[in-house]
Amino acid sequence: MPVADQTLDLFFNPRGVVLVGASGDPKKLGYGTARNLAGGEFSGAVHFVNPHLTGSLFEREVYAAVDEVPDPVDLAVVLVPAGLVPGVLRDCGRRGITAVIIVSGGFGETGPTGAALEAECVGIAQELGIRVLGPNCIGIIDTHLGLNTTFLAPPGPEPGEVAFVSHSGAICAAVIDWSAGQGFGVSRLVSLGNQADIDEVEALEMVAVDEATRVVTMYLETVAGGRRFVDEVARMTKPVVALKAGGSEGGRNAVVSHTGALAGREGAFEAAFRRAGLIRAATTEAMLDAARALAWAPLPSGRRMAVLTNAGGPGVAAADALEAGGLVLAELSEETRRELAITLPDVAGLANPVDMLASADPKVFARCLGTLVSAPEVDGVLVVFPPPPMFTADQVAEALVPVIRSSSKPVLVAVMGGRAVGNAIEIFRASRVPDFPFPERAAAALAALADRTEAVTSVVDVLPAPGDVDRSRAAGLLDGASQGWLGPEEGVELVGAYGIGAPPGMVVASADEAVEFAGALGGELALKLYLPDVVHKSALGAVRLGLSNPEEIRAAYAVLADLAKRSATGPAVIYGQSTVESGQEVIVGGIRDPHFGPLIMFGSGGVEVEGLADVEFALAPATGSDFEYLLAHTWAGRRLPGHRSVPPGDAAAVEEALLRLGWLVSDHPRIGEIEINPLRVLAPGSGAVALDVRVRVHP
């Protein structure tokens, strides 16, 4: 599919390139870029501009100004002092150049003055219809086009199938250099720098349209694009593997609710990446390992993996690593075992891991692998071998490659060793078989393949809002609300507008009113004191339950009224509520993330919610697979069907409440945080009710 903005196509498809700030001094960056532009395979025109330089550079005339450069020129690479960049942008505009890479630093990354200059440049670019990559970036590379606008010392990356988009220029340099030794290459590379204009979403489009690119890798420090990024990754047919840095960052000061405190920033990223089907790597190494596997190996149709080895120890290590990566050791059928037994000696291990023993020769390797990839109960195979004592690793590689290449299932290979396995590794790489030095890394890459399968096959359609949600009633309530926390009645009414029920309740202004209300209700009464900005009511003793007669009600009211008087946090209300039959209790919440917008949260509620941290997040509105995920990945969800003496709860009602809450927070941007804690879950078929609703309204 094409890039949305045609100008973006010019970056990787320019008829001519001009470097503004070319230099003849090998110590200057402008020299490095000139060298890389002139010295590559790029078949388009390459021009240099520098008013202070006369004569030629790399056998090309150096022009004094952009105006003088002959046609055609579609792309400018700018490497002049920051203060001169606005002028160069105007030069480009006059010349009709609409694709500009600003390599120069000295902008937003240096402070307010630089940020102002950056804003000025963006303004000029927008005025002139120019798209800008950078500033403060190292530019782009297209190995198949032979285009390299970076100043990095040669050699550049080898041509390959993995694109790389990065917020860090330094990591670009490291990845290029590192990948060269690993037997796989780069297709396109984009260094985003300050991303004053082009952001990671557009960069993703720019590399994904490339036919040579099979996998996109990303180093992300943030995701400024938010939902656009999620949608783009989800829409793409090529897998994206990303390393997200800054997982340790805080930024929780502004949030008050449990949901907010637990979300931090990671909750949002996890939810967004899951929705996008993005494969998140834990380390740079793991990202590149996964990328190579995705580029070279077919996807498995499931998670059942076999391990084939000539050594027990490494086989066990592989099995451990597979399970740690969420994969399952395939249970080999009688038929498969019988077939293996024909090839293997009696004392070999026919269970999974299949241990062929050290005596296995290359033919045995090949035959056993053939059996495993043909077995219907096996979705993929991890072959783990130190060099067999009596054969070389090369011989094993030669025997395995034809089996692997003709298999429709992924086979990854951990060749253990150094000098003795070098040739074998070359043989595997030449045939595009992903090799790894240790079984644990191979297992992690295999898990990435299975994750990709799941992302490709899982339904990501957002579930529509139930027909009975009353958007205008909720909007009316919020319109009338001032910034801050809603009162208990308004909170209940708000969730009620979206079909989430609560027990009958009312604000009671006196003990008499409380007694009267209890009489009208019948049954026991609960009294709760609401203080602004106090989330942990029960910690204050501000919740009184099971009040069954007027005396108890009056006494409890007096205690709460006294507590309200002694509290200095602002106006307080006392809320009377009907008592609800018992059931499991969970927390459901919603929050608005600055990048990704509305999120929902589900997990174990009560006073220990933050201590246990048994919660998960999803983007709102949510999909059916989000609900499955939330319930499967929390203890609160896993116990919903009942556990020991805990009776079963209405799991469907919990999903329903999450769906409604997700739509509520999505439909109404003024809701900053919303939290139902607890949501009491009644017996299956009986629903769930909100016992306490806290809503924070944004200005």
Added chain:
Amino acid sequence: MPVADQTLDLFFNPRGVVLVGASGDPKKLGYGTARNLAGGEFSGAVHFVNPHLTGSLFEREVYAAVDEVPDPVDLAVVLVPAGLVPGVLRDCGRRGITAVIIVSGGFGETGPTGAALEAECVGIAQELGIRVLGPNCIGIIDTHLGLNTTFLAPPGPEPGEVAFVSHSGAICAAVIDWSAGQGFGVSRLVSLGNQADIDEVEALEMVAVDEATRVVTMYLETVAGGRRFVDEVARMTKPVVALKAGGSEGGRNAVVSHTGALAGREGAFEAAFRRAGLIRAATTEAMLDAARALAWAPLPSGRRMAVLTNAGGPGVAAADALEAGGLVLAELSEETRRELAITLPDVAGLANPVDMLASADPKVFARCLGTLVSAPEVDGVLVVFPPPPMFTADQVAEALVPVIRSSSKPVLVAVMGGRAVGNAIEIFRASRVPDFPFPERAAAALAALADRTEAVTSVVDVLPAPGDVDRSRAAGLLDGASQGWLGPEEGVELVGAYGIGAPPGMVVASADEAVEFAGALGGELALKLYLPDVVHKSALGAVRLGLSNPEEIRAAYAVLADLAKRSATGPAVIYGQSTVESGQEVIVGGIRDPHFGPLIMFGSGGVEVEGLADVEFALAPATGSDFEYLLAHTWAGRRLPGHRSVPPGDAAAVEEALLRLGWLVSDHPRIGEIEINPLRVLAPGSGAVALDVRVRVHP
């Protein structure tokens, strides 16, 4: 310190070696071993024996029998068919050879017949005073002695400071080959094979006495030595880094209690390794990374680390990885920042990570590193750099090495890249500076150093049993008990003998007895039905609480009696118990592990204990740091001081109960499992009481 058994010294210090089963056929293992023995630097005598071979092999005479080999011979390497090994052992015995390595396979690993042959060999060895390594192993290597009894194709490992002990011969081969490319070498290597005689504990002694060895690495599939292993590792002055395979194994079928189910095998290993101060690596790569750092870098005095980088992105990745490894980003003092500011440009990042920017030259690298290693608030430094654009990585390495070598704090270096950083890596390795290709791996190695510091400095003395424990009363109780579960009164009496209190209670044979008992107690009564092999009483409805009058008691008794009648699991008893004031509830348990013996468990109890899995284990009897660990690493422990509306509990009483329970299970081997669930923790100073005690007695 010397090896306990002097014979073990002979393995690595033989005056002469004989290979029984030397072969002239390059396809035979006996050829490889002969080649390695003859071709190395080993200065002692090397002799070959093979009755079917005449003439010489590798310029050495081949003898027909061990008897014919001239003096001196201290070590025999045996590589003959399994059936011939007993005869060879007798030959060795006659010849006075007491150190024998059996390389041959065909023993216990092949099934019952092989196991019988192995047992026969062990019997002969014991009779003749022979110590045996193997069978089914690849033998030993001492690079400094030039001794290599393996059949592995050359080159052997480079001489170095890291010893390796392995249950897997294949992993030995892989580690040797892999380590060669990593700039560090091996000192001694021991392949344990079936460890019919010498086990991993003695092997550890054998490599630890070596002066060249600074770090011991281990590949463990099990720890047959149990407590001896723990004691040996704890006693050693050299660090041990181990990869324990088989974390995914099950083996939980035989256990019935929560404690047993949660312990699995991993609980015991974790507890044992923590007590030993062993550093557990997650992967083979991480083990070797940690070993190299431990061999080359000084230990940090704390966990506060600084990151020094010339690139923002990798700096962030490093910071993330440090925190993930349990390290802390040091907060740099005003003074340190001032000093950095003198060296760095205005726009550099002076917070931690310290971002020198891409323009940093080698001198700036060195000066900033000097500042950081001198800062009292910094315990260690991680330097992360892709090659700076204007300088080579070599130049940076040359500038950094003197600072690193003269520092008493650890400095690890992540040099990002491949071809462009090869020379820099050589420079670092030549100066014994640990280098890593990615910041995440360097951070993990730095965490291993900090873990080692903690192991070295933490007190590991077991806390003595309180003076009031009544060992003979407990022993008497257990002597009289038959195999299976103790009744509720016996359970309470058993823990009571060790000073753990329980509320008054008695088995009641009728409703009348229950009413009478309640009358004597005053207050509310609880009635519980005990059925053999039913752990989850409350799940059955077998617990009735808060019975405040005779009618309630009679009704509850009738329900329980009926339940008992309908239950088919065996004889049942009904236990009446006084009601206890409220408080936090925890689980404390004890279990006997087949390898490591008595363990204690602590965590969140109640019906959700297995769902939450909020528990940790320690070896029993336990140390003060074990108690700290148990309370710090469980939510049950963290909330003991009080949390929100949860009032504080008597944490000291919990530690006291754990101490007493640990001694109870340690002192009495017939206790297979014991569990107090819940232990109710009263207000600080008020103690804790066992509300339910389950004890399983072994035959």
